[in-house]
Amino acid sequence: MKTLFIAALTTAIALSSAASAEDKAAPKVTKEQQEMMAAFQRMAEVRQEHKQLDYFLGDWTSSTSMWMDPKAPPQKSSGKVHTQAIFGGRYIEVDMEGAMNDATYHGRGYMGYDNIAGKFFNTWMDDMSTGFWFAYGTYDKATNTYTFHGSMDDPMKAGGKVTVREIMRIVDPTHYVFEWYETRGGKEAKTLQVDYSKP
Numbered sequence: 001m002k003t004l005f006i007a008a009l010t011t012a013i014a015l016s017s018a019a020s021a022e023d024k025a026a027p028k029v030t031k032e033q034q035e036m037m038a039a040f041q042r043m044a045e046v047r048q049e050h051k052q053l054d055y056f057l058g059d060w061t062s063s064t065s066m067w068m069d070p071k072a073p074p075q076k077s078s079g080k081v082h083t084q085a086i087f088g089g090r091y092i093e094v095d096m097e098g099a100m101n102d103a104t105y106h107g108r109g110y111m112g113y114d115n116i117a118g119k120f121f122n123t124w125m126d127d128m129s130t131g132f133w134f135a136y137g138t139y140d141k142a143t144n145t146y147t148f149h150g151s152m153d154d155p156m157k158a159g160g161k162v163t164v165r166e167i168m169r170i171v172d173p174t175h176y177v178f179e180w181y182e183t184r185g186g187k188e189a190k191t192l193q194v195d196y197s198k199p
Contacts, residue, residue, distance in 0.1 A: 042115060043115050043116055044090075044115075045115060046088060046089050046090055047113065047115065049113035049120070049139075050089055050090055050112065050113050051089065052139075053092050053111060053112070053113070054085070054089075054092075055170060055173075055176075056083050056092055056094070056111070056176075057083050057084060057085060057092065058082075058083060058198060059080070059081070059082050059083075059198070060080070060081040060082075060083070060196040060197060060198055061078065061079070061080055061081070061196070061197055061198075061199075062078060062079040062080065062081055062096065062098060062194050062195070062196050063076070063077075063078055063194070063195045063197075064076065064077045064078070064079065064098065064100070064192070064193070064194045064195075065192070065193045065194075066100070066191065066192050067189070067190065067191050067192070068191075070189045070190075070191075074193075075100065075101070077098055077099055077100045077101075078098065078099070079096055079097055079098025079099065080096070080097055080098070081094060081095065081096045081097075081196065082094075082095045083095070090112060091110050091111065091112040092110065092111050092112065093108070093109075093110055094107075094108065094109040094110070094111065095107075095108050096108070096109075096126075105126055105127055105128050106126060106127050107124060107125065107126030107127070107128075108124075108125060108126070109122060109123050109124040109125070109133075110122065110123045111123075114136070117136060119136040119137060119138060120136070120137045120138065120139055120146055120148070121134065121135065121136050121137065121148075122134075122135060122137070122148055122166070131152065131153060133150065133152060134150065135148040135149060135150030135164070135166060136148065136149070136150075137149065137166065143169070144169065144170040145167060145168065145169045145170070146166075146167070146168040146169075147165065147166070147167055147168075148165070148166040148167075148168075149163075149164070149165055149166075150164050150166070151163050151164060152164055162182050162183065162184060163182070163183040163188075164180065164181065164182055164183075165180075165181040165183075165188070166178070166179070166180055166181075167179040167181075173198075174197055174198040174199075175195070175196065175197045175198075176196050177193065177194070177195055177196070178192075178193065178194040178195075178196065179192070179193050180192035180193070
């Protein structure tokens with residue numbers, strides 16, 4: 001991928017330079033180079049899928065419920081979130097601040113649509129861990145819901161993996177819900193829910 005990108009970029013620069021130099025003939029572009037440049041152009045397009053993520057932009061308040069034990073009441077916390085578009089609307093950046101058990105935390109994530117994979121994706125990192133979350137997902141228009149599937153390292157078992165399902169459900173223009181489900185021992189349980197709202 002990196003080699004193809006460099007080749008396409010080199011070709012584009014060469015064509016640009018040739019067009020501005022009247023005393024030089026423009027280099028001949030092969031069919032393969034033309035196809036390569038067209039492919040990279042498609043890869044960089046801002047499409048409708050990117051634009052629909054504009055829903056998440058702005059400032060939100062968050063109300064978090066976390067279950068350490070599915071049978072016990074959840075731990076509650078609140079926070080604030082700022083979401084902005086970056087790189088010409090190709091991605092959205094989520095910046096979150098909150099508190100849990102009298103300790104503050106800060107997290108940051110990114111969400112976008114991968115034109116090549118044909119899927120939505122999201123990432124997350126925060127100061128409560130040193131890992132990095134990444135998952136691909138899909139959007140269901142009928143329920144206005146994004147669903148992501150992935151896995152994470154099990155902090156309780158060296159080398160173990162935990163299967164995760166994420167849901168982001170849009171309720172109305174000023175309210176959406178994030179749900180996090182973990183599968184352990186063959187059983188799926190919701191361990192986290194965050195309700196987001198705008199004033």
